[in-house]
Amino acid sequence: MKEISISAQKIGEFFGFPITNTFLLSLFFSFFLFIIFFLTFKRTSLYPSKYQNFFDWILETLLKYFESLVGEKQTAKEIFPIASTLFLYILFCNLSEIIPLSAISHYWRTPSSDLNFTLSLAIFSMIYIHLLAIKKLGPFNYLKKFIKPKNPILTFAGILEIFGEMSRIISLSLRLFGNLFAGSVLLGFVSLIFYFLFPLPFLLLEILVAFVQALIFSSLVVIFYSSSIKIH
Amino acid sequence: MEIEIIKNIFAGITISLGVIFPVISMGKIGAEAMKGMARNPEGASKIQTSMILSFAFLEAIAIYVLLIALVIKFG
Numbered sequence: 001m002k003e004i005s006i007s008a009q010k011i012g013e014f015f016g017f018p019i020t021n022t023f024l025l026s027l028f029f030s031f032f033l034f035i036i037f038f039l040t041f042k043r044t045s046l047y048p049s050k051y052q053n054f055f056d057w058i059l060e061t062l063l064k065y066f067e068s069l070v071g072e073k074q075t076a077k078e079i080f081p082i083a084s085t086l087f088l089y090i091l092f093c094n095l096s097e098i099i100p101l102s103a104i105s106h107y108w109r110t111p112s113s114d115l116n117f118t119l120s121l122a123i124f125s126m127i128y129i130h131l132l133a134i135k136k137l138g139p140f141n142y143l144k145k146f147i148k149p150k151n152p153i154l155t156f157a158g159i160l161e162i163f164g165e166m167s168r169i170i171s172l173s174l175r176l177f178g179n180l181f182a183g184s185v186l187l188g189f190v191s192l193i194f195y196f197l198f199p200l201p202f203l204l205l206e207i208l209v210a211f212v213q214a215l216i217f218s219s220l221v222v223i224f225y226s227s228s229i230k231i232h
Numbered sequence: 233m234e235i236e237i238i239k240n241i242f243a244g245i246t247i248s249l250g251v252i253f254p255v256i257s258m259g260k261i262g263a264e265a266m267k268g269m270a271r272n273p274e275g276a277s278k279i280q281t282s283m284i285l286s287f288a289f290l291e292a293i294a295i296y297v298l299l300i301a302l303v304i305k306f307g
Contacts, residue, residue: 178296182295
């Protein structure tokens, strides 16, 4: 049985940069997603084809769900592109864990079970949220949420908010990584014990976990955005 | 004792002690959600959505403990 390692395995080199198996799969899934949506929405029409109808249904359901989280329509629309892209990308990457080739082959490992992938997504999302908040509120109003000039105690509490943001990055990345890594280890063990009917309940659980974790990541991005543009 | 045996023992202790509290609170949330759904059957789908959302957050804490256990055993 292949050994279990937390970091991804290197399978090649590219001008001195190591290429790991999760990196190749993440590139593959992003191109796959891009090509699917590009081909579907290349020619939109008022009478949609069945593929355009399907993706329209997915995106509309996501938009209604984000509106129910935030309350008002405008903020949901502003954060919708990045949140829905994150949802679909993480969903595709999570669902690739269902194929338990990772226990036998060196080349297959879901990108979400690599801490580099989830950490980079979390850091990018938080920086994006803060930049959107600066653009919407203006730099002075944005700084006023952290530094309150009349009250030194509240200013100190505002500076401690920065650590709150760091903890959000860590919790976002570790939640996704922990769920997916533990899930892939579990599926690998169970598939090697007895391959034919025994892994079914574990596969069902992992499909549920894949959907829920993608939904949690994108909903948290929406909630953090809506709380960062509120002026107290 | 060899280091391998100590690693296995501590991985087992970590995971067993660590999931006690998350699981108790998940049970409490499930119980309150069922009470709420019984009192107000029209709001049942909203309560169910929030319940599943809070399960995912609580499960994340239990997953952190599982992560540490795996790191102890395989790291």
